[in-house]
Amino acid sequence: MTDKPVHETLSEEEQQKILEKYDPESATRKVKGALGWIIFFGLLAFSIFQLYASITQSVPRQILLSIHLGFALSLIFLLFPARRKAGRKDRVAWYDVILAIISVGIGAYWPLMIETIVNRVGTLTTLDLTVGTLAVLLTLEATRRAVGLPITIIALLFMAYAYFGPSMPGFLAHRGLNFESLINTMFFTSQGILGTPLYVSATFIFLFLLFGAFLVKTGVGQYFNDLALSIAGRRIGGPAKVAIFSSALQGTISGSSVANVVTSGSFTIPMMKKLGYRKEFAGAVEAAASTGGQIMPPVMGAAAFLMVEFIGITYWEIAKAAAIPAILYFSGIWIMTHFEAKRAGLKGLSKEEMPDRKEVLGKIYLLLPILLIIILLMTGVSVMRAALWSIIGTIVVSAIRKSTRIGFKQMVEALVDGARTALSVAAATASAGIIVGVVTKTGLGLKLANGLVGLANEQLLLTLFFTMLTSIVLGMGSPTTANYVITSTIAAPAIILLGVPALSAHMFVFYFGIVADITPPVALAAFAASGVSGGEPIRTGVNASKLAIAAFIIPYMFVLSPELLMIDTTIPYLIWVVFTAFTGMIGIGAGIIGFWYRKLYWFERIIAVVAGLMLMYPEGMSDTIGLVLFAAMVATQIFTKNKGKYKLAES
Template identity: 65%
Template sequence: MSETNESVEKQKEVMEKYDPESGVRELTGKIAKIVFILLLSFSVFQLLTSTVYQVQAQILRSVHVGFGLVLIFLLYPATKKNRSKGKIAWYDIGLAILGGGVGLYWPLFYEDIVLRAGDMTQLDFYVGALAIVLVLEATRRAVGIPITVIAALFLAYAYWGRQMPSFLVHRGVDLDNLVQSMFFTTEGILGTPIAVSSTFIFLFLLFGAFLVKTGVGQYFNDLAVALAGKRTGGPAKVAIFSSALQGTISGSSVANVVTSGSFTIPMMKKLGYRREFAGGVEAAASTGGQLMPPIMGAAAFLMIEFIGIDYWSIAKAALIPAILYFTGIWIMTHFEAKRTGLSGLPDEDIPDKKEVLKKLYLLLPIVAIVVFLASGVSVMRSALYGILTVILVGLLREEKFRKIYVATFAAGFVGFGIYGFLQGGFSILDSIIAGTLVTIIVSYLFDGNLKDTIDALVSGARTALGVVAATAAAGIIVGVVTKTGLGLKLANSLVTLADGQILITLFFTMIAAIILGMGSPTTANYVITSTIAAPAVILLGVQDLAAHLFVFYFGIIADITPPVALAAFAASGVASSEPIRTGLNAAKLAIAAFIIPYMFVLSPELLMIDTNVGEVSWILFTAITGMMAIGAGLVGYWFRKVEWYERIPAVLGGLTLIYPGLWSDIIGLSIFAILLALQFLVKKDGLGVPVVKTTRQDA
């Protein structure tokens, strides 16, 4: 077996172990073709209902869930040991048929269900109960046990409300009422999470699948090596840079780790990095990818519905915290590399920078998405235009047809421009879209290049299955919270426990978000934490966006927080390192992530809320300076070794710089200046005795 094949097998093994969404059957023959057609149909259905064919919300969501259930039961076996078997068990075929029936129930009986206005028939009850059971089982298979258990516990809480402790007690929800609210309203399985999954999220997953087909993932690695490979600790910085880029299109910390980590971790180990440190760098950087706009693990689109603000405001607010997060990891990695004497990559491992930069056009789709969103284009249209841009960029990679495609695009652009002008209005955006569509059509007629498009549609639908299950289960959780008022009860309990103190409430909320986020994918993670933990912070007067980003951050950071740190464990699988130590290294490197959320809650200017450039610049300056001091204190190296009695004030000074306030900034900057001066004025002799530098030779 070649080294490349070994690498692919290693990736597959790690993904199946730590990412339930990757544990699919290896199908062959007719059943593989059937599943392929179903996946393609799923994507085509979603594209049609997003563009030319509008359907009722309940019908769209129900069919979306139905497709997900059918495909999950066909692709995901009941147990891990059956993954390698190409055959599908009879009971899985039966479950898939039942799942399809559940998905078609709303389209077939829509008018009757609406006219009954909440009065269920016996058949309604059985279908609704079956939907709940199938969603829980599909979630267990495709997403994992943690969120399945949480959803089941919430259902139990709704039913046995009268038996709960006093601070959680409610009058209880009878079985008929529970089933009715879970499947025959828009507050349960067919609620907000699945609404977002069936619209925004699916289209952006397709966007990511098309990007992968253009080879943009490998380009992220090449660009990162070209720009950061020669620097001190180059391979680690490549991991940070490439993972930040990868995270803009990835919806999973684990997938991000395995995709970029299979390239960066061996590179780090080759140059002498400890296994646990190499895995920790990749895990911390890959997890941060979920915090990086524009996609943010699809949670940004859920925030639109939950908070009720536009997408651009969310992406803009998340940008500075994300930059601070990666800056913190970069600083920690830089000091560690200096402490251990690790250099950059050798020249032969660095790609030609000019050749790499020539392919910058591969990033155009991501730039296009941001431009569309910033210009006020709706989220769904931005995703659709983004997909068209990816296809166009993919065509431009084919050198033998590039001139033809450029000429075709120009003809389409000019032709529509003239048509628009004659009709009384010229739109640059419409002309670009027209040119793109004409180019795509000509390419298919001229080159017959349909395979990559079909593969991307199938890949996008397959990626969406875990999200469908997770958001359907999350809908159960949201439905119970809405029905019982649990969110407010838990919020009041947290605030009471913290005696109304904002910092203590934030700390308790952080712990709750980390625990709730363990083992959950990004979308489900955010739904759970925003429903249960965020209300406690909002109750104390914190702005909705800051509160939701606070719990979102800590829900994501659960992926690198032992004892259940899936991203770190996946990195340890690639690095062949000890999992808990890898997790501890990742948490240490990502220390900024444990501080930044407190910063933007206490100082909303970081989220660019009601602020100006001067305020934001000062906060950024003090925050980065503070993280530099904390990094030096934790790693134990700056310009020279930092002794223990210097490390403590370094960390304390860094914290005071990060905490917003004039006096805290003055104290922090004073400590920072003193420590910086000592780094240059005092060196250590061989016995570790301080020696004051007095001459240039000593320096």
């Protein structure tokens, strides 16, 4: 970058305050002294154990998950206070030390007792029942602290449903589980806490979080900003386009929409405001773009790794399927920021405000680890092996320059940071396992799927609409990982019952779970962006929802036309679908912003949106009508742009 500052970024302390306000994962203690060192070495040991288990693959599944859970619970109780607004954050309450010690015992129970547990085949002793009960209670409390109250309440409601089954009304009634059976399912089988969600956390997700932590140590986060500036900084409304490009890249190293907003937004939002974008619009651009980071291949949000296990396909197939929808999503935001900049008469950055292009291109090697992971996944290497090799590749690539080199100290810090990031994911997936266990044991998933289809009168579009609402509402109160687990076990089966491919159904609920981060009234990513921009939170969320309109349309598209996910398609048809969808996004973007070649009248905005929707609906007649309307709008815009009677529209 040039020596001349072009904007004022938030300090690390200011960023941390915003993160702690909107992101429970960041509200940790800053413990010093002997206990601080215990936490440090605990996090380091957590990462070393996970690397050992991944490299050797010699640790039995239940032992792996039990130790993973024990590490996560004990460290959460030491790092996360019982109340977020508790007094001093440099001390650990005595009861949290006790809870951490108990958590270590819970983590050690399966490794120490595995033979006797297996031989008893579901018969619990008093000690088993006590340990299992503590495991459930501590998992719920750790989730409340590290993730939030909503997902904890949802898990409790599911357990209550399992216990009070005979008292449930109508088709929801079932035989019910007594207390012992409930605890047995939750901790002593592979269907509860130690189930598939936690397994994905202990294998795929943990390694990719480590990969992200190592990438950060190379300085790739700042490089993303510099690269985005070089590519988009001088274009019309440049800073907004920088935000889009940078946030899409940041998504490869951040699994949190809020964290992405604060780290990337502290750089891009001040630039947008300086150029002339409204505060709410600047925050909305960053919120929408950062949220999209979770749907951007090759490294998507944690829920994408759960999809591997739930559907039974490779991660590469999921990443490949997500590519075109992600491109359309970011294209939609790009288009609308472009029209907004034209409407407001905003230009790009000056030459003096741009980074040195040669210097930026000289660091292009920092992207090689991301390229490596794409190649490995494409060639059929397992997700775990791909992540491990990419971590090694990151260390090797960093050595090219002294300024990016990862030394021993940075390696240790990356291991600690990766483990710290994994704590909330482990808690969320453990509680999600409770939900999966109840659904599996009671058959609730099929019951609710049938009920949802019945409510929609077996109409696909209506079923999709109800599923969308369910996913968004759940996403407002729980992280994407837990949201996906719930909706994939309850809502996705309803869509599949109507003949939709499993990948399309799961991607549908995955998308809307993510969109919840920018959908008012609870839009955490948008609220975090407003904390950076100084804008009004709800208004920022409304603007972000408008900018991310593609995310509300594209899921319907790939359900109605699975070819968009590259399912059973031909290249010519795929090109046509992408062309019409992209053209449709131009029409919708112009209609929403109210500007195209000139300012649009209200009836022109309606026509533009209708033309866009017709083009995005994957059907021959609809595409034809949409193209005709689109062409007519373009011709009218060009012809009347400088005509006198239309000058009023530009005032």
